[in-house]
Amino acid sequence: MARENQTFNSDFILLGIFHHSLTHTFLFSLVVGVFTVAFIGNTVMILLIYLDTQLHTAMYFLLSQLSLMDLMLICTTVPKMAFNYLSGRKSISLASCGAQIFLYVSLLGAECFLLATMAYDRYVAICHPLRYSVLMNQKICCVMVVSSWIVGFLDGIIVIAVALSFPYCGAREIPHFFCDVPAPLTLSCTNTLLFERLMFICCVIMLLFPVAVIIASYVRVIVAVIHMESGEGCQKAFATCSSHLMVVGMYYGAAMFIYMRPVSDRSPTQDKMVSAFYTILTPMLNPLIYSLRNKEVARAFMKVLGKNKSGEQIA
Structure with a gap:
């Protein structure tokens, strides 16, 4: 019992991703730069959508929640690193x-x-435009967003409750730049096979079910776009959906690579590189993808800049 308490109270050692060489110092500076762009970009997206009344629609409300999640995600890992x-x-x-x-x-x-909710929103907007205000009204949209947060937190509670129940021993060195679920499992003094299976089941639910919703939504969208007579309508629908598909491809591809492989097949170097991609780079790319390819967001941004310039001129 004393040994387990001593194990429980001791710290982990994060080996990190960078060393104090000239090359790694440059890479670290690059990561800090990416973090800064991601932090500013997602914060600006949230503020623009909140301040501009023309962006108070279901699509932009969902986009503001995505920016909030990305902002929290990157602040969870990079500052400690x-x-x-x-x-x-x-x-x-x-x-x-x-x-x-x-x-x-x-x-x-x-x-x-x-x-997945954003994909459903695009399906309703393109396939049922006349019923969009009914099928994606404020109440339904809020229920979907709150449900996403609740499901995410429930998953986190289950995983952390089981992960912290294991006794950890040995060098307690984690070959990562933050505490990810698979990394501490290799330090456990007991067999973690049952937990790995539980985690795999959670991944199937948390990854494959939303992917199925996304695929089903975009199959219907593609069919609707094919039958559109207006070339302008097709172009607008494609522009609206392509941004979301780019984000989905980057996010789900990396997440499945990390969490749907057994611990025995993992490489610390691969895990660190892929984790760095979708915990640091993806949160930076999301606001850039949506803002650069979205005229409404660009218009709101220029509107805010215009007000600031007018205020400065008056002052």
Whole structure:
């Protein structure tokens, strides 16, 4: 019992992704730059959608929730990684590690279902435009978003409750830059096969079910677009859906690669590279993809800039 308590109270060691060489210092600076762009980009998206009344529609409300999830996701991992690198410390307490795992898993799960909701929104907008205000009214949209958050948090609670129940021993070194679920499993003193199976089942539900909804929605969308007589309508529908499909492809591809493989087949280097892609790079790309390819967001941004310039001129 004493040994287990000692194990429980000791810290983990995050080996990180960078060393103090010239090349790695440059890469670290690049990651900090990406984090800054992601933080500013997602914050601006949230503020634009909140401030501009013309963006108070279901589609942009869902987009603001995606930006909020991305903002929280990148703040869950990068600040701790940057602090450890700059301070030279590599330790992370069990409580902090548990908090990272909970937030990380919860946000990933919530984003999975939110992306499925966004696909359904595009299906209704293109296939049933006359009934859009009824099928995607404010109440229904809020229920879908709240449900996404709840499902994500439930997934996080289940995973963290089981993960923290294992005794950890040995060097307690995690070959990662943050506490991801698979990484600590290799340090467990007991057999984690049952938990790995539980995690796989959760991944099937959290990844494959939303993917099925997305595929079904876009199959109907493609059929509707093919039968459109207006070339302008086809182009608008394609522009609206292509941004979402780009995000879905990047997000689900990386998530399935990480979580739907057995622990024995994992490579720490591969896991770190793929995790860095969809926890650091994807949150930066999402607001850029939606803002650069969306005239309404660009219009709202220019409107805010115009007001600021007018205020400065008056001052």
